[in-house]
Amino acid sequence: MLKQHLQFKLSQKLSPQQIQLMKLIQLPTQAFEQRVKQELEENPALDSGKDSGDNDFENDFDNSNDEYNDNETIGNDEINVDEYLSDDEIPDYRMQANNYSSDDEEKSMPYAAGMSFTQHLINQLNTYRLDDEERDIAEFLVGSVDESGYIRRSLSDIMDDLAFTQNVYTSEEKINSVLKIVHQLDPAGVGARNLQECLSIQLHRKDKTPDTELAIDIIDNAFEQFTKKHYNKLLQKFDVTELQLKDAIHEIEHLNPKPGGSYAGNNRIVEHVVPDFAIRIVDGELELTLNGRNAPELHVSRGYNDMLKGYKESKEKSKSQKDAVLFIKQKLDAAKWFIEAIKQRQQTLFVTMSAIMHYQEEYFLTGDERTLKPMILKDIADEINMDVSTVSRVANSKYVDTPYGTKLIKDFFSEAMKNDQGEDVSTREIKKILETVIEEENKKKPLTDENLASILKEKGYPIARRTVAKYREQLDIPVARLRKKI
Numbered sequence: 001m002l003k004q005h006l007q008f009k010l011s012q013k014l015s016p017q018q019i020q021l022m023k024l025i026q027l028p029t030q031a032f033e034q035r036v037k038q039e040l041e042e043n044p045a046l047d048s049g050k051d052s053g054d055n056d057f058e059n060d061f062d063n064s065n066d067e068y069n070d071n072e073t074i075g076n077d078e079i080n081v082d083e084y085l086s087d088d089e090i091p092d093y094r095m096q097a098n099n100y101s102s103d104d105e106e107k108s109m110p111y112a113a114g115m116s117f118t119q120h121l122i123n124q125l126n127t128y129r130l131d132d133e134e135r136d137i138a139e140f141l142v143g144s145v146d147e148s149g150y151i152r153r154s155l156s157d158i159m160d161d162l163a164f165t166q167n168v169y170t171s172e173e174k175i176n177s178v179l180k181i182v183h184q185l186d187p188a189g190v191g192a193r194n195l196q197e198c199l200s201i202q203l204h205r206k207d208k209t210p211d212t213e214l215a216i217d218i219i220d221n222a223f224e225q226f227t228k229k230h231y232n233k234l235l236q237k238f239d240v241t242e243l244q245l246k247d248a249i250h251e252i253e254h255l256n257p258k259p260g261g262s263y264a265g266n267n268r269i270v271e272h273v274v275p276d277f278a279i280r281i282v283d284g285e286l287e288l289t290l291n292g293r294n295a296p297e298l299h300v301s302r303g304y305n306d307m308l309k310g311y312k313e314s315k316e317k318s319k320s321q322k323d324a325v326l327f328i329k330q331k332l333d334a335a336k337w338f339i340e341a342i343k344q345r346q347q348t349l350f351v352t353m354s355a356i357m358h359y360q361e362e363y364f365l366t367g368d369e370r371t372l373k374p375m376i377l378k379d380i381a382d383e384i385n386m387d388v389s390t391v392s393r394v395a396n397s398k399y400v401d402t403p404y405g406t407k408l409i410k411d412f413f414s415e416a417m418k419n420d421q422g423e424d425v426s427t428r429e430i431k432k433i434l435e436t437v438i439e440e441e442n443k444k445k446p447l448t449d450e451n452l453a454s455i456l457k458e459k460g461y462p463i464a465r466r467t468v469a470k471y472r473e474q475l476d477i478p479v480a481r482l483r484k485k486i
Contacts, residue, residue: 021341025348026393029274029293032345036296039338045304045331046338048297117260118142124185130178136168137178141191149190149260150198151179189259196223202255214240214248226252229484246486275401277353279364286364288357290350298339304328348386352394353409355383360412367404370433374426375413417463430461431471438477446480 027035040046121142130138140162144151151158155172162168162175182191188205192198196219203216217238218226225233226249234245278289307328357364359380362371377395381388395410414428437455441447447455449472453465477483 021344022390022393024341024345025390026397028397028399029276029291030272033293033296036298036342040298043331043334043338045328045335046298047302048299117147118145121145121182121185121190125181128181130181133168133170133174134178134181136166137162137170137175138181140166140168141175141179141182142185145182145191145260147260148258149187149192151191151193155179187256187259189256192259195257196220198257198259199252199255202259203251206251210244211247211251214238214244215251218248219252229481231484231486242486249486273399273406275406276349276398277400279357279400279402281365281403284365286357286361288350288354290346290353296342298335298342304332348390349394349398351384352380352386352391353398353400355380356395356409356412359383363412364402367402370429372412372414372426372428374415374417376415377413417461425461427471430456430463431475433459433461434468434471435475435477438472438483441483443483443485446483448480 024032024035036048040048122139125135125138125142128138140158141151144153144158146152155175158175159170159172162170179191183201185191188202189198192201200216200219203212203219206212218234222234222237225237231245235242238245240248274291274293276291278291280287280289307324356375359375360372362373363369377388377391381391384391395413398409399406400409411428414426417425417427417430434452434456437452438447449465449468452472453463453468456463456468472479
C-alpha cells in the first residue's frame with residue numbers, strides 16, 4: 001500500500017567556499033604561498049603582481065545572487081557581463097599596512113648543492129688499495145650505512161645479500177676484515193654496528209693518554225655499568241680515583257653517538273620556519289603584525305575583462321562565444337572566491353592571534369613562562385566567537401616571532417591545575433618550576449620523582465608522583481639514576 005507523507009529534515013552542509021577557507025587557514029606561510037602559486041597556475045583568470053594596467057577584481061560583488069554548485073547548469077541568459085567587469089579597485093585586503101619593509105618581499109631561498117653521505121664515504125674508499133672483491137664488499141657496506149652512521153644489519157645478512165644481489169660469494173670473516181677498513185673512514189665511528197662499537201672506534205682514533213685509555217677500557221669492558229651510571233662499581237673494577245674516572249667519562253661524553261649526523265652534506269630536508277606573526281613591545285605596549293607574505297596581490301587579468309567586453313559589444317553571439325563566456329564566468333567565480341578566502345584568512349589569523357596575545361599579555365611582556373595563564377582552545381574561541389576547530393587550525397601550524405624567539409602558537413595552550421590556594425595555574429608554569437628544580441639539584445644525588453613531588457608540594461603545587469614523572473618525560477628529562485654525575 002502506497003503512503004504519502006511530508007518529512008522535515010534539518011541538515012548542515014559545508015559549501016566548497018567554506019571548505020576552501022578552512023584549508024587555507026590551516027596552512028603555514030610557506031605552504032600558503034605554494035597554494036597561491038598553484039591557484040595562479042590553474043586559474044588563468046587570476047593574475048598577480050603590481051601592474052597598473054590590469055583590472056583588479058571587484059571584492060564587493062554580491063554573493064547572495066550567485067551561489068556556487070558543482071552540479072549547477074548555467075544558462076547563457078543568466079550571465080550579466082556587467083557584474084564581472086571590474087572598476088580597477090584594489091582589493092581591500094591589500095589596503096592594510098603590514099609594517100614590513102621592502103626587504104621582506106624576497107620570497108626565494110637558495111639551496112646549496114651538496115654531496116650525499118654515501119658518495120662522501122665512497123670517495124674516501126677510492127683512496128684505498130682494494131681488489132675487486134674487497135671494493136664490492138666495501139661499497140655494499142657503505143651503502144648499508146644509515147643516516148646516523150650505523151650498519152644495523154648482521155654480517156650473515158650482508159653476506160647473503162652480497163650473494164643474491166651482487167653475485168659476490170664471500171665469508172663473514174672477509175666481510176669483517178673489510179668492515180675494519182670502513183671504520184677508518186671519516187667521520188670517526190661510521191660503520192659501527194652499535195653504540196658501544198661507535199664510541200670505541202672514536203676513542204681508538206684519539207691520542208693515547210691515561211684518560212682515553214681508561215675510557216677505552218670502560219667502553220670495551222664495562223659498557224653496561226657505564227650506561228647505568230654505576231660509578232661505584234667502575235671505581236672498584238678499575239681501581240682508580242674519583243677524579244680519574246671523572247676525566248675518563250668527560251672524554252666519553254665528548255664523543256659523537258651519531259657520526260652520520262655530523263656530515264653537513266647529507267642532503268637532509270630542512271624545514272625552514274617562517275613566522276606567520278610578529279609581536280613587538282613598543283613603549284610598553286604589545287604590537288601585533290601579520291606577515292606580509294600572507295597577503296598576495298591578486299586580481300583578474302586584463303585579457304579576461306577584454307573578452308567579456310568583446311562579448312557584450314558583439315551583436316551576434318555565436319555558440320562558441322557563449323561557451324567561452326560560460327568558461328570565463330566559472331573562472332571568475334573561482335577567482336572571486338579565492339580572493340575572498342584570502343581576505344577571510346587574514347582576518348581570522350589576525351583576530352585569533354590578537355586574542356591569544358592579549359590573553360597571555362603578561363608572558364609576552366616579560367618572557368617568563370611561569371606567567372603563562374591556563375588557556376585552552378575554547379577560551380579563545382569563546383572570546384572571538386569562532387569555532388574551536390578554527391582556533392585549532394590557526395594554533396597547530398603557525399609560528400609567532402616574539403622578542404624571546406620564534407614560538408609555535410599551540411605551545412601557549414595548556415591545561416589548568418589547582419595550587420594549594422585553590423587558584424588555577426598553568427601546567428606550563430609547573431613544568432618550568434620542575435625544570436628549574438632539576439637544574440639546581442645535586443647531580444651526585446639526583447632527586448627522585450617522589451622527592452620532586454615533595455618539593456613542588458612545598459612550593460604550593462600539590463601534584464602526584466606519577467604526574468611529576470609525566471611532566472619530566474614531556475620535558476625530555478631522564479630519571480634520577482641517569483642524571484647522576486660524579
